[in-house]
Amino acid sequence: MLRSCAKLLRTLGAVRGPPGGRRLPGSEPRPALRLFSSEEVILRDYSVPNPSWNKDLRLLFDQFMKKCEDSSWKRLPSYKRIPAEKIQDFKTHLLDPKLMKEEQMSQTQLFTRSFDDGLGFEYVMFYSDVEKRMVCLFQGGPYLEGPPGFVHGGAIATMIDTTIGMCALMAGGVVVTANLNINYKRPIPLCSAVMINSQLDKVEGRKFFVSCNVQSADEKTLYSEATSIFIKPNPAKSLT
Amino acid sequence: MIRRGFQVAARLGHHRGLLGDPLILIFPAQFSRFLPEKTDLKDDALPDASWCLDMLSLDQEFLEKTKSSGWIKLPSFKGKTQPNGAVSGPCPPFSGCDTAHLSPDKGDCRIFTRCIQVEGQGFEYVIFFQPSKKKSVCLFQPGPYLEGPPGFTHGGSLAAMMDETFSKTAFLAGEGLFTLSFNIRFKNLIPMSSLVVMDIEVEKIEDQKLYMSCIAHSRDQQFTPTHPSLAGVFLQLQLEEESPQ
Numbered sequence: 001m002l003r004s005c006a007k008l009l010r011t012l013g014a015v016r017g018p019p020g021g022r023r024l025p026g027s028e029p030r031p032a033l034r035l036f037s038s039e040e041v042i043l044r045d046y047s048v049p050n051p052s053w054n055k056d057l058r059l060l061f062d063q064f065m066k067k068c069e070d071s072s073w074k075r076l077p078s079y080k081r082i083p084a085e086k087i088q089d090f091k092t093h094l095l096d097p098k099l100m101k102e103e104q105m106s107q108t109q110l111f112t113r114s115f116d117d118g119l120g121f122e123y124v125m126f127y128s129d130v131e132k133r134m135v136c137l138f139q140g141g142p143y144l145e146g147p148p149g150f151v152h153g154g155a156i157a158t159m160i161d162t163t164i165g166m167c168a169l170m171a172g173g174v175v176v177t178a179n180l181n182i183n184y185k186r187p188i189p190l191c192s193a194v195m196i197n198s199q200l201d202k203v204e205g206r207k208f209f210v211s212c213n214v215q216s217a218d219e220k221t222l223y224s225e226a227t228s229i230f231i232k233p234n235p236a237k238s239l240t
Numbered sequence: 241m242i243r244r245g246f247q248v249a250a251r252l253g254h255h256r257g258l259l260g261d262p263l264i265l266i267f268p269a270q271f272s273r274f275l276p277e278k279t280d281l282k283d284d285a286l287p288d289a290s291w292c293l294d295m296l297s298l299d300q301e302f303l304e305k306t307k308s309s310g311w312i313k314l315p316s317f318k319g320k321t322q323p324n325g326a327v328s329g330p331c332p333p334f335s336g337c338d339t340a341h342l343s344p345d346k347g348d349c350r351i352f353t354r355c356i357q358v359e360g361q362g363f364e365y366v367i368f369f370q371p372s373k374k375k376s377v378c379l380f381q382p383g384p385y386l387e388g389p390p391g392f393t394h395g396g397s398l399a400a401m402m403d404e405t406f407s408k409t410a411f412l413a414g415e416g417l418f419t420l421s422f423n424i425r426f427k428n429l430i431p432m433s434s435l436v437v438m439d440i441e442v443e444k445i446e447d448q449k450l451y452m453s454c455i456a457h458s459r460d461q462q463f464t465p466t467h468p469s470l471a472g473v474f475l476q477l478q479l480e481e482e483s484p485q
Contacts (some may be wrong), residue, residue, distance in 0.1 A: 108432060111394035114356060114385035143355035146407070152352035153407070153419040154400020161396045177395045181423045190349065 047078040047125065052118025053139060056193035056217035060137045064126045076125045076166065080113045112162055119143045121155070125163065127170055132200040134167035139193045150187040156214070157182055160226045163196045164210040168230035171200050172208050175230040182226040193217045206232040285316040285367070290360025294435040294459045295381050302368045302377065314367045314408055316354060353404045360433075361385045363397070367405055374413040374442035378405040380456075381435055393430040398456065405440055406452050413442045416450040435459055 049058055067073040112121040122139040138159050146152030161180055168175045188194055198212035208230040214223040287296055305311040356362025364381040380401050388394030403419055410416025430436060440454040 108384040108387040108391070111386045111388060111397050114362070120355065142349040144352045145349040146352060146403075147418060148349075152400065152403065153422065154396070154403035155352050157399035157403065157422065157424075158394065158396025161394075161399065165395075176389065176429065177426050179423075179425050180395070180399065181421070183421045184419050187418065 043079060045077040045079065046113055047076060047123070050117050050122070052141070053122060054191060054193055057122065057137055057139045060193060060195065060217055061124060064124075064135065064137070068126070072130060073126050073128045076127060078113065078123075078125070080109045112158060115141065115143055121159065123159065123162075125166055127166070129170070132167070132171060134163055134170065134198045136163040136166075136196040136198070137193065138196055140188065140190055142190055145190060147187060149190055151190055153182075153184060156184070156188060156224060159196060160212060160214070160224070161228075164198045164212050164226065164228050165230065167198045167200055167210050167212075168208040172203065172230070172232050175208060175232050177228065178207075178231045179229040180226065181228065182224055184224045186221060186223050188214070188223050194223060195219070206234070208232070283315045284354055284357075285314065285365070288359050288364070290364055290381070290383065292381060292433065292435055295364070295379050298379050298435070298437065298459065299366055302366075302379075306368070310370060310372055312369050312371065314369060316351075316366075351404075352400055356383070356385050358385075363401060365401060367408055369409060369412055371412065374409070376405055376409040376438075376440040378438040378440070379435065380438060381433060382430065384432055387432065389429060391432055393432060395424075395426060398426075398430065398436070399424055401436075402438065402454055402456070405438055406454065409440050409442065409452060410450045414445050414450050420449065 049061060053061070064073060065075065068075055112123070115121065119141045120143050122141060123136055125134060125136045127134050136159065140151040140155055140159075144151050144155035146155070157180070160182060161177060164180075165175070165177060194214055194216060196212055196214050198210055201209040201211055203209070209227070210230060211225070211227045213225045215221060216223070287299060291299070302311060303313065306313055353363045353365065361383040362385050364383060365378055367376055367378045369376045378401065382393040382397055382401075386394050386397040388396070399422070402424065403422065406422075407416070407419065435458065436456050437459055438454050438456045440452055443451045443453055445451070
């Protein structure tokens with residue numbers, strides 16, 4: 001209980017604290033601080049700029065927000081936990097309910113949102129239904145290190161999987177990754193902004209073929225390329 | 241109390257295994273990077289209260305092998321050990337990270353698979369390496385902060401664990417440094433907090449590239465709820481001589 005309170009206060013500090021900074025440990029909380037319920041903390045939308053976003057990321061964000069004005073593109077909100085109705089959706093489509101442990105469910109959180117601001121995955125996704133394209137603007141923080149000063153190959157794989165997964169999901173509903181193939185061309189420096197451009201290539205029955213590339217903010221450097229296959233599970237067959 | 245005894249015994253077993261291992265003489269440069277003079281850093285690859293029984297017993301099994309059959313346990317120091325064994329620290333200036341406003345223990349870079357330091361919540365893992373056969377085994381238990389589909393592990397976290405094990409193996413087997421390409425086939429979902437055993441082999445080394453394969457499965461291989469297989473290719477680069485630390 002105490003731990004979750006401390007966590008709440010830290011998150012509040014990030015949202016309401018001085019710009020670009022965290023409250024120093026031991027400092028007095030601001031008098032206007034209300035104690036939010038844990039529900040509201042979980043419902044914080046992480047896909048909006050925060051002080052850790054660098055200039056390139058903010059510029060790209062503004063560019064894409066402009067594209068949203070005529071509704072051809074839309075920004076996807078992103079939460080620490082998948083909302084309850086989506087969990088229900090997933091359960092009915094995929095699972096053997098005996099394997100779902102209720103207590104574990106309440107402690108879990110989405111991997112890409114398990115970090116304090118600026119330390120892990122900072123990202124926002126925009127989707128175009130017309131073009132069947134999902135674009136993810138991503139900035140990898142210091143806790144994603146692989147080779148010194150660069151983003152870990154696995155962190156890149158995580159963001160690619162997340163982005164192309166969302167692309168497949170928008171097109172086909174609940175899907176799971178079957179195959180993921182990544183070619184790394186250049187290492188991505190930590191804390192730099194990149195664009196993950198993904199595209200639904202084709203659909204064959206229950207298979208969704210999605211590809212993507214990862215580029216620098218100015219589109220001059222190609223960091224990686226990936227192809228993948230997602231599968232819409234057969235409701236009659238268990239996935240586990 | 242018993243667990244602490246366990247941990248102490250495990251640590252002693254680890255050191256004895258290394259000191260008594262003749263194979264360490266063959267790869268002194270690579271291994272010395274993993275065994276810094278200062279050991280006041282906490283080794284994250286030791287059992288803790290979150291490890292499930294399967295993981296504890298397999299860990300013991302492999303620790304026995306470090307004494308008898310030439311296996312080596314790779315320590316992992318407080319999230320800071322690089323694939324090449326060097327210890328990470330403050331972010332390099334070229335990276336553009338603005339961590340000045342964070343307190344020192346939060347502002348440093350961390351190796352991704354040790355990013356979540358809360359016991360049992362993130363990546364709990366230990367890697368064992370067999371130099372003569374160029375094989376590794378990784379015992380991996382994904383914690384609740386690695387969720388993807390509700391109740392199951394994020395595919396990306398599994399990819400990250402594989403990439404990390406590949407990179408350590410590539411370095412020890414042939415000085416491999418960067419991932420070139422990576423192909424993963426997911427067969428089943430992995431429930432949260434279950435044990436995943438990854439068997440990795442170096443298939444071949446040619447043209448400055450290391451080709452490796454991996455199979456991730458549950459402990460009892462007959463029932464395989466988890467069976468992604470993965471092939472990784474690493475780039476082999478000549479390392480510059482580091483100045484003594």
